[in-house]
Amino acid sequence: KAFPSLSEAEIAKLPRVKQKMVAPPFAPEHDPVAKGGPKVVEVTLTVEEMPWKLDDEAETIALTFNGSVPGPLIVVHEGDYVEVTMENPETNAMEHNVDFHSATGALGGGGLTHVLPGETAVLRWKATKPGAFVYHCAPGGSMIPYHVIKGMNGAVVVLPRDGLTDGRGNPITYDKMYYIGEQDFYVPKDENGNYMKFTEAGEDFSEVMELARGLIPTHEVFNGRVGALTGEGAMTAKVGEKVLFVHSQANRDCRPHLIGGHWNYSWEAGSFDDVPGRGHETAIIRGGSAGVFHYEFEQPGVYAYVNHNLIEATELGAVAHMVVEGEWNDDLMKQINKGGETV
Amino acid sequence: KAFPSLSEAEIAKLPRVKQKMVAPPFAPEHDPVAKGGPKVVEVTLTVEEMPWKLDDEAETIALTFNGSVPGPLIVVHEGDYVEVTMENPETNAMEHNVDFHSATGALGGGGLTHVLPGETAVLRWKATKPGAFVYHCAPGGSMIPYHVIKGMNGAVVVLPRDGLTDGRGNPITYDKMYYIGEQDFYVPKDENGNYMKFTEAGEDFSEVMELARGLIPTHEVFNGRVGALTGEGAMTAKVGEKVLFVHSQANRDCRPHLIGGHWNYSWEAGSFDDVPGRGHETAIIRGGSAGVFHYEFEQPGVYAYVNHNLIEATELGAVAHMVVEGEWNDDLMKQINKGGETV
Amino acid sequence: KAFPSLSEAEIAKLPRVKQKMVAPPFAPEHDPVAKGGPKVVEVTLTVEEMPWKLDDEAETIALTFNGSVPGPLIVVHEGDYVEVTMENPETNAMEHNVDFHSATGALGGGGLTHVLPGETAVLRWKATKPGAFVYHCAPGGSMIPYHVIKGMNGAVVVLPRDGLTDGRGNPITYDKMYYIGEQDFYVPKDENGNYMKFTEAGEDFSEVMELARGLIPTHEVFNGRVGALTGEGAMTAKVGEKVLFVHSQANRDCRPHLIGGHWNYSWEAGSFDDVPGRGHETAIIRGGSAGVFHYEFEQPGVYAYVNHNLIEATELGAVAHMVVEGEWNDDLMKQINKGGETV
Numbered sequence A, B, C: 001k002a003f004p005s006l007s008e009a010e011i012a013k014l015p016r017v018k019q020k021m022v023a024p025p026f027a028p029e030h031d032p033v034a035k036g037g038p039k040v041v042e043v044t045l046t047v048e049e050m051p052w053k054l055d056d057e058a059e060t061i062a063l064t065f066n067g068s069v070p071g072p073l074i075v076v077h078e079g080d081y082v083e084v085t086m087e088n089p090e091t092n093a094m095e096h097n098v099d100f101h102s103a104t105g106a107l108g109g110g111g112l113t114h115v116l117p118g119e120t121a122v123l124r125w126k127a128t129k130p131g132a133f134v135y136h137c138a139p140g141g142s143m144i145p146y147h148v149i150k151g152m153n154g155a156v157v158v159l160p161r162d163g164l165t166d167g168r169g170n171p172i173t174y175d176k177m178y179y180i181g182e183q184d185f186y187v188p189k190d191e192n193g194n195y196m197k198f199t200e201a202g203e204d205f206s207e208v209m210e211l212a213r214g215l216i217p218t219h220e221v222f223n224g225r226v227g228a229l230t231g232e233g234a235m236t237a238k239v240g241e242k243v244l245f246v247h248s249q250a251n252r253d254c255r256p257h258l259i260g261g262h263w264n265y266s267w268e269a270g271s272f273d274d275v276p277g278r279g280h281e282t283a284i285i286r287g288g289s290a291g292v293f294h295y296e297f298e299q300p301g302v303y304a305y306v307n308h309n310l311i312e313a314t315e316l317g318a319v320a321h322m323v324v325e326g327e328w329n330d331d332l333m334k335q336i337n338k339g340g341e342t343v
């Protein structure tokens, strides 16, 4: 094992840092290459049950970690210990917990973090495998998919201490990291074909689950809402910048594609212990996982970042934009004649 | 080619062994590393058309190999010859055959094994590629999906003669092997919304196929029934044991995930000629294939093994349990404060 | 970078070749290993909006590149420049464009190739990454999936200049290349359950898109029609021949499987910069991508090439045939006893 088992006394002596969580698509401040040895990284997840607009027509009661869908991205290094404070404020209506795919045992910690409204649990787990991993609420039985499809999921990135490599001996660097959480919502309609509105968390349980059994969502969105990552919310970069995209879907398969680009490196199954794919046009994220994609932008302009089931993209909502500044490169692409011109 | 073509006379001189088939999730006795050279391995597949309870509400007439869904796991070594006796007892109503994805030519043997009730066919095929492969009935046309979604499929594991490796020069060992066959069922409902019951194999053909055309199953289960691998049927291991999971789905994509674990090695596409993935949280099984996953258990407790489309898991039935005994490791995970306690 | 940026003057001096496009499943004439340095390869894509029979019952108005579904395969080498003439004849009704997944910037060229009926655009892009890539029409918003699910997509193969390798130092050769474009169609039905007929391109937009939102196609076919690649249209080979299959699906995931064979090499995600998988029974094509599969035929007979969701294969149309001539090999498979015989 790369990282030896430590005793409780040894863990108590490790440096402790508090990770400042930020709302996606942003990633918390972090070192791409670790400085020093393992740390205890403290994170706080606070459950917020809240009304949530999906688009102009549909709204639901979302269940969230820290008020965002997806929950905040956590970034640590292999060998670190993550100490999670899981708060369920008294104002909430439902029981929650958290299952980390990156953690070992006790249903990923789900068995040790059940909190009723007004309760707080604290769990420590060790990051043993490098990669990107989903976390999500999993209170038991049908409540597991219900909480997940209400938005209660996020991701952890466990970086190798020495940083990323291409699996062929070369380091991979990046200038920024974005986190896209793709989310399926199942909003039931009434007999007139209008989206139903509910006022309390859990009130729509039977209608939502009946619809969900059909496995076809009404909405499939990035970062919680149609249009969350377009316009004002668009991601940005400059020509020459290297961007690491973390993409999670806690329930359904999806297929991230950057229109006008093609991943330089893709850790599609999310593990940094794999040799990354190179030059993939489109990836598949296994439902219930997070993958990582690296791209160095070579052209300016607006890129659409989509789920390339194009029906899910334009009709269900899975579209983001990436606005890139810089100089156009004619060698890579040149408009010889514009439509409308006589050739 | 690793294994030279043998003449009929040479094959006649090979040692012959009869593989004792066992019902899944168990695997037949076998040597992880082959002792000696190629053998002829005899297996018998007997078709059983039988009433089949899926849960408290739904039942169907299943079409099975040897009375289980999935059919029995076959385990051989690369270079072995498999001699299959395919029996269709006179008491059955339908024609059947068997297509081995691991076999070469004649539609995987499907073209050479058609048996009407009362008939028996014998087919020999050579295991040329190491990996896990689906076998299934494929009598022709719409009968192909009908027989497959009625349960008539199983898997073969073709081990490298020298055993498994991590693709980086290191052998991989295992203490036990489990076989999970994931199965989609399409049980039609009547006008009152109750599951329809039929009494004869093939009687529900048009209703089932009309429903199946919609591509959304009513049930998605492990080993034939909701709950087949929980409670009494749960799989077991001890901390420190290495378990090899073979997972097949003969028709639909699915995404095996072990809650509280993460595959040490995953041959997701089922080939032992690939370098296995490491540290994957969730895999995707391509519809019509079998994959293999290796995990060394590090913590005791109950693990849920699910299809991580969580709706398919809890609502459609794709949940199994793994009960693991041993000592808890605080280094990997520790409950610092329980919900309900004041922090 | 392997291929340095060239100035406009340098590009002007490169050799120019016109690629003669052929209808799928055939591939254009090409050199598996490039002779000489980069070229400018001229291709012409002409949009044809046309009535299109899917089977005996359903027809639609297809939107096509060059009158076929999928559009013609383009084959170039890494480092080549592709100069695309995109023609939208005056007789058409709709605006079109073309987005190449293999191109860099401007939405894959989609932003620079919008053509109204009567217009022609010319775009040049450089093939920088080796692999198989989808191209498709993407005029904007809901018109993107509409044009794609009406057939307006094809593929480009960018070969490494030195030819294919197995990623372990050995060259991979092939005797022929076939191109299978898998296509989902969504044909709406009227209140009597009959497929609706329309007469003009775009007239069925709202009905098709309403149906498409449900994500379940009415047809899933190879090369545009049920049965396009069976009977007269079957693909052919001889025992000992090596065939390279290029398989694209511009929208939905699919799972190519050759009944009776198993890929020798599979570049499932479509990149020739990946180490190909070996011995895969079934692949998954991510919706919005093209993959490549290599098989050397070892047995004569009829092979079915299917999407191994068998419901999609036999009920929705995703079946092709491969007719192979040569000598049967008893070592690989032998019928010991035929069904019907007493054993």
Ligand SMILES: [Cu+2]
Pocket (backbone or CB within 6 Å): A063, A095, A096, A097, A137, A138, A139, A147, A152
């Ligand atoms: Cu919750």
Ligand SMILES: [Cu+2]
Pocket (backbone or CB within 6 Å): A099, A101, A134, A136, A288, B257, B259, B308
């Ligand atoms: Cu999970």
Ligand SMILES: [Cu+2]
Pocket (backbone or CB within 6 Å): B063, B095, B096, B097, B137, B138, B139, B147, B152
């Ligand atoms: Cu059968």
Ligand SMILES: [Cu+2]
Pocket (backbone or CB within 6 Å): B099, B101, B134, B136, B288, C257, C259, C308
């Ligand atoms: Cu099959």
Ligand SMILES: [Cu+2]
Pocket (backbone or CB within 6 Å): C063, C095, C096, C097, C137, C138, C139, C147, C152
């Ligand atoms: Cu178009």
Ligand SMILES: [Cu+2]
Pocket (backbone or CB within 6 Å): A257, A259, A308, C099, C101, C134, C136, C288
């Ligand atoms: Cu595209």
Ligand SMILES: [Mg+2]
Pocket (backbone or CB within 6 Å): A002, A128, A129, A130, A273
């Ligand atoms: Mg490691």
Ligand SMILES: [Mg+2]
Pocket (backbone or CB within 6 Å): A095, A114, A139, A140
């Ligand atoms: Mg509970």
Ligand SMILES: [Mg+2]
Pocket (backbone or CB within 6 Å): A131, A132, A133, A134, A269, A270, A271, A289, A290, A291, B281
């Ligand atoms: Mg992951």
Ligand SMILES: [Mg+2]
Pocket (backbone or CB within 6 Å): B002, B128, B129, B130, B273
């Ligand atoms: Mg071999």
Ligand SMILES: [Mg+2]
Pocket (backbone or CB within 6 Å): B095, B114, B139, B140
């Ligand atoms: Mg027959």
Ligand SMILES: [Mg+2]
Pocket (backbone or CB within 6 Å): B131, B132, B133, B134, B269, B270, B271, B289, B290, B291, C281
């Ligand atoms: Mg397999």
Ligand SMILES: [Mg+2]
Pocket (backbone or CB within 6 Å): C002, C128, C129, C130, C273
């Ligand atoms: Mg290259």
Ligand SMILES: [Mg+2]
Pocket (backbone or CB within 6 Å): C095, C114, C139, C140
């Ligand atoms: Mg336009």
Ligand SMILES: [Mg+2]
Pocket (backbone or CB within 6 Å): A281, C131, C132, C133, C134, C269, C270, C271, C289, C290, C291
């Ligand atoms: Mg590709």
